[in-house]
Amino acid sequence: MEMPKADPFRLARKDTLVRRLREALPADAVIDAPAELKAYECDALTAYRCPPLVAVLPRSTREVSAVARICHDLEIPLIPRGAGTSLAGGSLPTGDAVILGVARMTETLEVSHVDRIIRVQTGRTNLSVTGEVEGDGWFYAPDPSSQLACAIAGNIAMNSGGAHCLKYGVTTNNLLGVTLVRMDGTVVEIGGAHMDAPGLDLLGLVCGSEGQLGIVTEATLRILPKPEGARPVLIAYDDNETAGQCVSDIIKAGILPVAIEFMDRPVIRATEDFAHAGYPDVEALLIVEVEGSEAEIDEQLTAIEAIARRHDPVEVRRSNSAEESAAIWLGRKSAFGAMGQINDYMCLDGTIPVSELPRVLKGIRELSKEYGLDVGNVFHAGDGNMHPLILFDANKPGDLEKCEAMGADILRLCVEVGGCLTGEHGVGIEKRDLMHHQFDPVDLEAQMRVKDVFDPRWLLNPAKVFPLDVTEARRSVRA
Amino acid sequence: MLTPTTEAELAEIVRGANAPLSLRGGGTRHVPGAGEPLTTAGLTGITLYEPGALTLVARAGTPVEVVENALRAEGQRLPFEPMDHRTLLGTDGTPTIGGAVAMNVSGPRRVQAGACRDSLIGVRFVDGSGEVIKNGGRVMKNVTGYDLVKLMAGSRGSLGVLTEVAFKVLPAAATQATLRLDGLDPTDAVAAMSAALGSPFDVTGAAHDVAGRTTWIRLEGLEGSVDYRAGELGGVLSRHGDVARLDAGESAMIWSAVRDVRVLAGSGRDVWRVHCRPSHAVRVLDAVGLDAALMDWGGGLVWLAVPAGTDLRAWLDGVPGYATRVTGALDVVPEVAAVAALTDGIRAKFDPRGVFAA
Numbered sequence: 001m002e003m004p005k006a007d008p009f010r011l012a013r014k015d016t017l018v019r020r021l022r023e024a025l026p027a028d029a030v031i032d033a034p035a036e037l038k039a040y041e042c043d044a045l046t047a048y049r050c051p052p053l054v055a056v057l058p059r060s061t062r063e064v065s066a067v068a069r070i071c072h073d074l075e076i077p078l079i080p081r082g083a084g085t086s087l088a089g090g091s092l093p094t095g096d097a098v099i100l101g102v103a104r105m106t107e108t109l110e111v112s113h114v115d116r117i118i119r120v121q122t123g124r125t126n127l128s129v130t131g132e133v134e135g136d137g138w139f140y141a142p143d144p145s146s147q148l149a150c151a152i153a154g155n156i157a158m159n160s161g162g163a164h165c166l167k168y169g170v171t172t173n174n175l176l177g178v179t180l181v182r183m184d185g186t187v188v189e190i191g192g193a194h195m196d197a198p199g200l201d202l203l204g205l206v207c208g209s210e211g212q213l214g215i216v217t218e219a220t221l222r223i224l225p226k227p228e229g230a231r232p233v234l235i236a237y238d239d240n241e242t243a244g245q246c247v248s249d250i251i252k253a254g255i256l257p258v259a260i261e262f263m264d265r266p267v268i269r270a271t272e273d274f275a276h277a278g279y280p281d282v283e284a285l286l287i288v289e290v291e292g293s294e295a296e297i298d299e300q301l302t303a304i305e306a307i308a309r310r311h312d313p314v315e316v317r318r319s320n321s322a323e324e325s326a327a328i329w330l331g332r333k334s335a336f337g338a339m340g341q342i343n344d345y346m347c348l349d350g351t352i353p354v355s356e357l358p359r360v361l362k363g364i365r366e367l368s369k370e371y372g373l374d375v376g377n378v379f380h381a382g383d384g385n386m387h388p389l390i391l392f393d394a395n396k397p398g399d400l401e402k403c404e405a406m407g408a409d410i411l412r413l414c415v416e417v418g419g420c421l422t423g424e425h426g427v428g429i430e431k432r433d434l435m436h437h438q439f440d441p442v443d444l445e446a447q448m449r450v451k452d453v454f455d456p457r458w459l460l461n462p463a464k465v466f467p468l469d470v471t472e473a474r475r476s477v478r479a
Numbered sequence: 480m481l482t483p484t485t486e487a488e489l490a491e492i493v494r495g496a497n498a499p500l501s502l503r504g505g506g507t508r509h510v511p512g513a514g515e516p517l518t519t520a521g522l523t524g525i526t527l528y529e530p531g532a533l534t535l536v537a538r539a540g541t542p543v544e545v546v547e548n549a550l551r552a553e554g555q556r557l558p559f560e561p562m563d564h565r566t567l568l569g570t571d572g573t574p575t576i577g578g579a580v581a582m583n584v585s586g587p588r589r590v591q592a593g594a595c596r597d598s599l600i601g602v603r604f605v606d607g608s609g610e611v612i613k614n615g616g617r618v619m620k621n622v623t624g625y626d627l628v629k630l631m632a633g634s635r636g637s638l639g640v641l642t643e644v645a646f647k648v649l650p651a652a653a654t655q656a657t658l659r660l661d662g663l664d665p666t667d668a669v670a671a672m673s674a675a676l677g678s679p680f681d682v683t684g685a686a687h688d689v690a691g692r693t694t695w696i697r698l699e700g701l702e703g704s705v706d707y708r709a710g711e712l713g714g715v716l717s718r719h720g721d722v723a724r725l726d727a728g729e730s731a732m733i734w735s736a737v738r739d740v741r742v743l744a745g746s747g748r749d750v751w752r753v754h755c756r757p758s759h760a761v762r763v764l765d766a767v768g769l770d771a772a773l774m775d776w777g778g779g780l781v782w783l784a785v786p787a788g789t790d791l792r793a794w795l796d797g798v799p800g801y802a803t804r805v806t807g808a809l810d811v812v813p814e815v816a817a818v819a820a821l822t823d824g825i826r827a828k829f830d831p832r833g834v835f836a837a
Contacts, residue, residue: 112756112758113673113677114669114673114756114757114758115756115757115758115779116673116676116677116757117756137677137679138677158622159622159626161620165620169593169597170620170622172597172626172629173593173597186817186820187817188817188818188821189815189817189818190818192756192799193756193799194754194755194756194779194799194800194801195589195594195754195776195779195780196583196585196589196594196596196633196754197754197800197801198633198754198801198803199633199801199814199818199822200630200633200634200637200638200821200822200825200826201583201596201629201630201632201633201634202630202818202821202822203629204596204626204628204629204630204632205625205626205627205629205630207626207629208622208625208626209625209626225676225677225678225679226679227679227681228679247531248531248532249531251530251531251532251533251650252530252531252553252554253650254554254555254650254651254653255650256649256650292681292704293704293707293708293711295703295704295707296700296701296703296704296707296708299701299703299704300701351618351619351620351621352618353529353532353534353617353618354529354531354532355529355531355532380620383618383619383620384532384618384619384620385618385620418616418617418618419616419618420616420618420621420623421623422621422622422623423618423620423621423622424620424622425622426622427622427623427624431623435623435624438623438624439613439624440613442610442611442612443612443613443614443624444624446606446610446612446614446627446829447614447624447625447627449825449828449829450625450627450630450825450828451625452828453821453824453825453828454821465624465625466624
């Protein structure tokens with residue numbers, strides 16, 4: 001994955017930049033020592049690294065605005081960073097850029113049960129938002145796997161999802177307002193504690209824009225009352241196609257589970273070796289979870305099991321207690337760790353129409369043979385959001401490149417069957433050059449026009465999302 | 480009236496336009512502005528419907544009724560429960576699915592299932608230069624590039640003419656019930672609605688008729704589940720007043736009246752809608768001082784009928800939120816400068832020649 005070369009014109013301004021940042025921010029908020037900058041050289045896409053010119057850790061919207069204004073004046077690119085958990089390289093810096101981390105912005109600004117909202121600074125971790133309100137019976141719905149570590153700022157930038165979005169939606173469906181700092185330092189309040197104000201939906205535009213339109217420093221989030229309870233059923237099949245058909249039939253029957261998770265044999269075996277969850281050794285496992293009171297849960301699980309049995313399952317295992325639920329979820333929740341025990345892996349997140357599941361799984365198997373790399377599949381089946389994990393050896397020359405080429409082929413297949421490149425991780429640098437497969441030039445141009453309005457000089461996280469050749473002219477504009 | 484029947488023909492018309500066009504679907508939701516009338520009503524048909532994937536794609540001019548009937552046949556529905564504006568506005572014609580998207584029309588279920596923009600997963604549209612642009616797609620989780628889908632929802636045709644829209648749909652509920660409380664004043668009604676919406680019983684509607692002093696709370700789902708929740712929630716709400724349970728048939732009638740704001744229809748007054756925090760709804764009512772009002776979304780949406788010609792925004796000075804007149808000519812909402820700079824910039828990029836300025 002290519003990144004633009006550091007611009008000597010910008011590197012030459014480092015002393016001025018550091019001096020001005022130190023004038024504007026407390027001493028401990030500006031980092032320019034090479035050893036300390038190493039901490040910001042990559043996010044969770046660790047294959048690509050580059051220390052930034054400077055890193056800043058502001059504590060308020062005012063300080064973020066000051067940093068943006070200084071970088072704007074000096075024409076230095078600014079790369080926003082939440083907790084650095086992006087799998088797509090969303091906060092990978094270039095050597096001539098400033099990294100702005102929101103990690104110190106962790107205050108809760110308001111909780112209102114009547115209005116069903118919480119307002120926080122965006123450095124807060126996803127799970128800590130729920131932590132703030134769960135004592136009173138509430139939760140924040142989007143639940144990405146990294147929720148213990150990932151920041152709300154990054155969730156908003158990437159429009160993060162999670163296992164439960166079949167029922168509750170993704171970040172954009174749970175976000176009511178933001179305080180946005182534009183690249184020129186302007187502070188814009190968008191939305192608020194009310195719903196759906198008239199006017200253009202700038203909130204929807206900002207969510208998922210990968211930090212290219214502004215830096216979100218505060219957010220008003222919708223909170224929901226916790227359901228009375230939740231329990232899963234585990235359903236095992238001898239082939240993927242039947243499992244896919246079962247998912248489709250459950251949905252068609254009018255039941256809306258909160259989660260439908262799918263694991264294939266390579267992942268099942270890896271998790272058994274790792275976590276000993278007691279899964280049967282089959283081709284495909286489904287975990288279907290429903291919510292409500294005990295009686296409501298049983299009513300729904302009974303209906304789901306009846307559908308499952310029509311497809312001749314190897315096993316149907318209903319959880320009847322919190323312990324049994326934990327056992328069923330244990331393997332799924334340790335799937336990524338288990339695959340990581342075997343080898344390095346690359347995690348894709350293309351989304352496909354649910355009906356294309358069997359065809360895509362077959363295609364992935366064929367690609368796996370062709371490239372000689374093993375693949376495990378674990379994903380959110382209800383919404384078609386795949387997570388193929390391609391195993392490779394980072395220490396073996398050429399293996400990473402082979403893995404990336406295979407990943408690109410899988411994503412092209414997702415687009416070909418009517419899906420998309422990324423369901424919840426974002427484009428970042430990882431899928432940037434595949435955007436041509438998803439969009440025609442005129443579609444990309446329409447999106448880039450939006451950035452032209454928010455950030456006319458293309459200084460904010462500029463080398464992401466769009467193919468570099470397409471953005472080259474915009475990125476080289478000087479005042 | 481220009482009535483293109485294909486996207487290509489529509490694009491050709493926009494490219495050739497040298498004066499503003501006045502866009503509409505069925506023309507039921509507002510009084511269109513000046514300019515040469517152009518309707519999408521000729522672009523019809525459901526192009527894809529996969530019940531097992533909860534996905535429906537339709538051309539913009541497809542009547543809402545056609546979409547809803549197709550969904551009903553498979554036991555599914557549009558989650559956002561789009562309002563039919565004809566009763567309130569006294570319009571006739573056929574509401575289109577593209578019109579619902581262009582106005583981001585969402586009914587009572589918005590509090591639980593999200594707005595129209597939340598169900599919308601893909602669009603095709605013709606921008607002001609006559610280019611056909613697509614965004615999103617037919618899958619319900621998609622973060623590939625910027626979300627112009629949300630931008631188009633509620634943009635009222637100011638950025639482009641929608642030609643095709645794609646939705647995530649949901650299973651229709653097997654049954655429903657409504658809990659009714661009588662005699663509450665607005666303060667107590669907001670408290671009761673908040674208690675319901677803050678309960679774990681998955682409330683899908685919470686509304687209050689101010690003049691009639693009637694509060695309604697809706698539950699939907701499987702029969703046994705609705706029974707159970709009606710019992711539990713009835714207990715919670717008994718603190719706020721006497722609770723009556725209405726059966727599925729009566730419940731359905733009440734919510735279609737709430738959805739279409741029938742209580743304020745035919746008054747001859749101007750109807751406004753105010754988006755605010757539920758905790759500010761009573762301030763809104765007090766500022767206006769009239770009881771011809773309907774609170775929906777648990778108080779987050781207040782519908783008001785005021786004497787014709789009243790500028791409600793002046794009355795609401797100091798109450799945070801947004802007021803928009805629904806009757807009469809379309810009213811442009813003034814925005815704060817920092818927001819206006821962005822929206823004006825976006826409009827200029829998508830419609831550089833001002834073709835959609837009407």
